[in-house]
Amino acid sequence: MSALIYCPFPDRESARSAANILLGERLVACANILGEVESIFEWNGERGSATEIGVLFKTHAEVLDKASARLGELHPYDTPAVMGWCCDAAPQATREWLGGLGSEK
Amino acid sequence: MSALIYCPFPDRESARSAANILLGERLVACANILGEVESIFEWNGERGSATEIGVLFKTHAEVLDKASARLGELHPYDTPAVMGWCCDAAPQATREWLGGLGSEK
Amino acid sequence: MSALIYCPFPDRESARSAANILLGERLVACANILGEVESIFEWNGERGSATEIGVLFKTHAEVLDKASARLGELHPYDTPAVMGWCCDAAPQATREWLGGLGSEK
Numbered sequence: 158m159s160a161l162i163y164c165p166f167p168d169r170e171s172a173r174s175a176a177n178i179l180l181g182e183r184l185v186a187c188a189n190i191l192g193e194v195e196s197i198f199e200w201n202g203e204r205g206s207a208t209e210i211g212v213l214f215k216t217h218a219e220v221l222d223k224a225s226a227r228l229g230e231l232h233p234y235d236t237p238a239v240m241g242w243c244c245d246a247a248p249q250a251t252r253e254w255l256g257g258l259g260s261e262k
Numbered sequence: 263m264s265a266l267i268y269c270p271f272p273d274r275e276s277a278r279s280a281a282n283i284l285l286g287e288r289l290v291a292c293a294n295i296l297g298e299v300e301s302i303f304e305w306n307g308e309r310g311s312a313t314e315i316g317v318l319f320k321t322h323a324e325v326l327d328k329a330s331a332r333l334g335e336l337h338p339y340d341t342p343a344v345m346g347w348c349c350d351a352a353p354q355a356t357r358e359w360l361g362g363l364g365s366e367k
Numbered sequence: 368m369s370a371l372i373y374c375p376f377p378d379r380e381s382a383r384s385a386a387n388i389l390l391g392e393r394l395v396a397c398a399n400i401l402g403e404v405e406s407i408f409e410w411n412g413e414r415g416s417a418t419e420i421g422v423l424f425k426t427h428a429e430v431l432d433k434a435s436a437r438l439g440e441l442h443p444y445d446t447p448a449v450m451g452w453c454c455d456a457a458p459q460a461t462r463e464w465l466g467g468l469g470s471e472k
Contacts, residue, residue, distance in 0.1 A: 159450050160351075161373065161452075163266065163318065165294055169405075173407060176407045177407065177414070180408070180409045180414065183409075186408060186409060187406060187407070187408035187448065188406070188407045188408070189375055189404040189406050189419070189421055190404060190405040190406075190407070191296060191401060191404050191421060192402070192403065192404065192405075194294040194295060194296050194297065194318075195274075195294070195295040195297075196293070196294050196295075197281045197285065197292070197293045197295070198291060198292035198293070199291060199292075204285065211294055211296060213404075218350075221350060221351045222351045225353055226353050228353070229352075229353025229354075229355060229356065235355065236355045236358075237353070237356060238292065238320055238356055238359070238360075239352055240264050240266055240349045240351075240356065241349060241350060241351035242266075242349045242350050242351070242452060243452070244451060245370070245428075245431060245451060245452050245453050246372075246431045246435040246450075246452070247439075247449055248436050248438070248439025248440075248447070250439060250445065250446045251439065251446070251447060251448055251449050254448070265455070265456075268371065268423065296401060297402065298402065299399040299400060299401050299402065300399070300400040301397060301398070301399050301400075302383060302386045302390065302397070302400070303390070303396060303397035304393075304396060304397075309390065314399070316401060326456045327456045329456075330456040331458050333458070334457075334458025334460060335458075340460065341460045341461070341464050342458070342460065342461060343397065343461055343465075344457055344458050345369050345371055345425065345454045345456075345457055346456035347371075347452060347455050
């Protein structure tokens, strides 16, 4: 079963750096850097806003926990927003590709 | 358990306005305004297209239904596309941050 | 129950073409072309990068498998990344709109 992780970064460099490490550790098969996002948030009771870089990582359900935890370690923030979910449908070619990350190697 | 909501808006102002209300009502912790999306759709049997503003809201599974319903009320469209889903994985820091929205306060 | 599919394309034309066919076959109700994404990936053991066009398709859980498989057929790549998931929350208006794709017609 394939899986996705959404995670915004402060800039492209940190996004690319994390993506390359996760690829090297075979925890994701691909990162899609979506580009600039306008973030509006509440932090310690204060309303704030910032420009961040949104990223979607394609991975497999079998390594989703490990990939999310590792992304949390690699991320420049102390409290990153790393949000992963399992997918319910994918054509065989996608499943086989991403299955290469899990035990279906 | 964290959760995400995807919802496109007609413009940034309505997206920001809804985000600020949902933040104030502690139904989301952050909104990421992804920027312009090209929408192609079928409406009342007619093919149409429009430029909209895509937004991802970060929230918690315990308030996901309430946040989605409230977003439906706040949205300028009579039939908005508000699509929320629970996530399966997140590092502890993300869980604790978003847990602040639910009973894990 | 509503559902989403994320799928990047090599260009806007192929994205629009697939969207229009899926709309015509009532397998999706709307496509949001998110725009350019920077993709970093591993393919046959080689690290690579490319500019692609990210797309989110809004559909219904009852046709999610069919829509994902059909998207896999329509996609220009032999191994496309087609990743679909069921949503857990949506206001009534969204459910009724997307329900029109499934048996809730």
